[in-house]
Amino acid sequence: MSEGKRVRWELTLLAYLVAGVMFFPIFWMFLTGFKSEGDAIAIPPKLLFTPTLESIREALTRSDYAQHFLNSLISALGSTALALLLAIPAAYSMAFYPTQRTNSTLLWMISTKMMPPVGVIIPVYLIFRDLRWLDNVWALALMYTVMNLPVVVWTLFAYFREIPQEMMEAARVDGASIAQEVTRVLLPVSGLAVASAALLSIILAWNEAFWSLNLTSAHASPLSVYVASFKTAEGLFWAKMSAASMIAIFPVMVMGWLAQRQLVRGLTFGAIK
Numbered sequence: 001m002s003e004g005k006r007v008r009w010e011l012t013l014l015a016y017l018v019a020g021v022m023f024f025p026i027f028w029m030f031l032t033g034f035k036s037e038g039d040a041i042a043i044p045p046k047l048l049f050t051p052t053l054e055s056i057r058e059a060l061t062r063s064d065y066a067q068h069f070l071n072s073l074i075s076a077l078g079s080t081a082l083a084l085l086l087a088i089p090a091a092y093s094m095a096f097y098p099t100q101r102t103n104s105t106l107l108w109m110i111s112t113k114m115m116p117p118v119g120v121i122i123p124v125y126l127i128f129r130d131l132r133w134l135d136n137v138w139a140l141a142l143m144y145t146v147m148n149l150p151v152v153v154w155t156l157f158a159y160f161r162e163i164p165q166e167m168m169e170a171a172r173v174d175g176a177s178i179a180q181e182v183t184r185v186l187l188p189v190s191g192l193a194v195a196s197a198a199l200l201s202i203i204l205a206w207n208e209a210f211w212s213l214n215l216t217s218a219h220a221s222p223l224s225v226y227v228a229s230f231k232t233a234e235g236l237f238w239a240k241m242s243a244a245s246m247i248a249i250f251p252v253m254v255m256g257w258l259a260q261r262q263l264v265r266g267l268t269f270g271a272i273k
Contacts, residue, residue, distance in 0.1 A: 079144035
């Protein structure tokens with residue numbers, strides 16, 4: 001075997017190893033969801049057991065499951081729609097009309113993602129309390145919008161700046177307004193990037209737990225709070241919590257698998273010239 005082939009085999013093996021390590025917690029969660037509570041807490045862990053749908057059935061039939069699912073749907077889709085509404089003109093402006101501060105603005109936006117949420121929980125909580133936004137699903141969607149907006153702007157900006165300026169100049173010569181330029185020229189050729197940014201925003205909002213646990217209680221709590229509700233004063237129900245987690249992440253996992261090629265293409269467009 002040549003040196004090049006050996007290196008490729010080693011890199012491939014390393015990639016599968018890393019992927020296996022990352023996927024193992026999800027696999028174990030799915031496995032635990034089909035166990036009884038006794039099997040779930042057994043030490044050493046049981047790999048051979050009699051599968052049961054008891055935990056999944058209980059997670060699905062709890063009276064508040066539908067409300068939590070609806071709250072997740074509203075907050076994820078609502079925040080994504082608002083993030084796109086704000087990010088598209090922002091990315092358009094910075095991609096086609098850059099200034100000396102464009103790079104600094106982009107760096108500042110993405111730097112906000114590096115700050116731990118716990119560092120701002122007190123002022124955010126007080127603002128929500130004073131505005132009477134606590135336990136409000138639309139206020140939670142607004143929080144998710146703020147949380148995901150830097151990522152959506154960066155994703156769209158990276159795509160927009162690779163679009164030839166001549167296309168936009170031709171639209172201006174034909175008398176197109178800025179709104180027509182965006183809706184009739186930019187968006188039709190950027191559908192892949194917009195879809196990728198939307199999918200990424202939905203996944204991030206759907207899986208978010210910190211803000212939902214601290215800003216909601218009964219009426220607006222999404223599935224992340226529903227999963228946490230299986231930790232009670234009586235103890236931690238591992239099988240039921242795993243089943244609830246499996247049900248909660250299943251929609252976005254399916255969505256991600258079905259759209260993984262488009263997602264990767266949209267996120268990496270322009271990365272290599």
